[in-house]
Amino acid sequence: MDDPAVPASGIGDTLVDWYDTAARDLPWRRPGVDPWAVLVSEVMLQQTPVARVEPVWHAWVARWPTPADLAAASPAEVIRAWGKLGYPRRALRLRETAVALVERHGGAVPADVAALEALPGIGTYTARAVACFGHGRPQPVVDTNVRRVVARLVHGRAEAGTARAADLADVAALAPADRDRAVRFSVAAMELGALVCVARTPRCAVCPVRDRCAWRLAGSPAADGPPRRVQRFAGTDRQVRGRLLDVLRGAEGPVPASALDDAWGEAVQRGRCLDSLLADGLVEQTADGRFALPA
DNA sequence: CAACCGTGGCG
DNA sequence: TCGCCAAGGTT
Known part of the structure; x- marks a missing residue:
């Protein structure tokens, strides 16, 4: 009856059994972690390694344990608390999501994928991850x-x-x-x-x-298609924006434009990047012409 | 759909 | 040393 060529269980079940013995003990996977804390972890983990997320995640869920808590924070506080996780627009969108949860969902995190995907910064992956890992709903989660x-x-x-x-x-x-x-x-x-x-x-x-x-x-064949191109970083606007924002994160209050000159020597690119940070809402200009994180 | 959006560790 | 890569989303 038992054909030795046929595996005893399906691939999915085999992976579940493997997970039970091999999984990492990550803080957002522990029992009792609520959907909001899971959502925060998922956004932080977008393109950012686990090791760098862990300490920041602990600080965030302690400081802003509910969507209402984060919704009440200023963009400046949120950008500073994001630290150097990268892609700081995620921090802004996470705060906007907290506001939307308060306004549209009574301050709770919905379990419905479509409702989650309607939130800023929450796409195909994150919506399903929150429904699945945060609410225990079976969902295909593809990262x-x-x-x-x-x-x-x-x-x-x-x-x-x-x-x-x-x-x-x-x-x-x-x-x-x-x-x-x-x-x-x-x-x-x-x-x-x-x-x-x-x-x-x-x-x-x-x-x-x-x-x-x-x-x-199949013998582990090499990749066939064209080699996928990796994004450059050195010298790009991404690097310059990061440098500019780093100055403002480290400053007590508003700084004069001259304080940003050191961050990047080339004036045209520096100006373009400052403009884009202003447009993104990551930086604001004060009445007297200085620059700061948005209050 | 391809380009853009940060940052840092590792092989 | 430096290119590759990391729980994506938005435009």
Whole structure:
């Protein structure tokens, strides 16, 4: 009856069992962490490594334990508390989300994916992550880790292509039927990509599904498409904006324009970046012409 | 859809 | 040393 060639359980169940033994003990995964704290963690984790998020997340959930608390904070406070996590517009949008939660959802975090996606800074990934990890709703959750896992495991390709709507269906097809296990599967797939099925040197020797991996069964072929281009940073507006904002974060109050000259020597680019920070609401100009974080 | 939006650690 | 990469979202 038992065919030894057929695995005892599905890939999804195997990943859940692996997760139970191999998962990291991350603070936002502990029992009792509410959906708001999960939402904060998910926004911070957008393009930012776990190690840098942890201390900032602890500070935020202690200081602003509910959406109403954050909604009452000033942009300046929020930008300062964001520190050097990067992409500081996320901090602004998180505050705007807190305001929207107070105004539209009675200060609570909705469990409905469409309602979550309507919030500023909350997209396809984060909405499902909050519904799933924050509220325990079974949802396919697709981040860069999961797309890489699916590309290899299911499609036999070395790398994931550009994100597509079909990614959600690919992941949903792997999920266990059981509701509770489906929720854990969503974290498990991400964890596999973060710890084992990593981008550069995958640790196939310790992979729980190595015997069912299409990429490995195909002989681990190299990526075929054109090499994906990495964004430059040195000398870009992103770097300049970061330097300018760093000056203002470190200042007690408003600073004169001359205080920003040291941040970046080239005046044209410096001016353009200052303008864009003003347009983004990350900086404001005082009546006397100085610059500061928005009060 | 490709470009843009920060920052820092690691191989 | 320096390019690669990290729980994306918006335009």
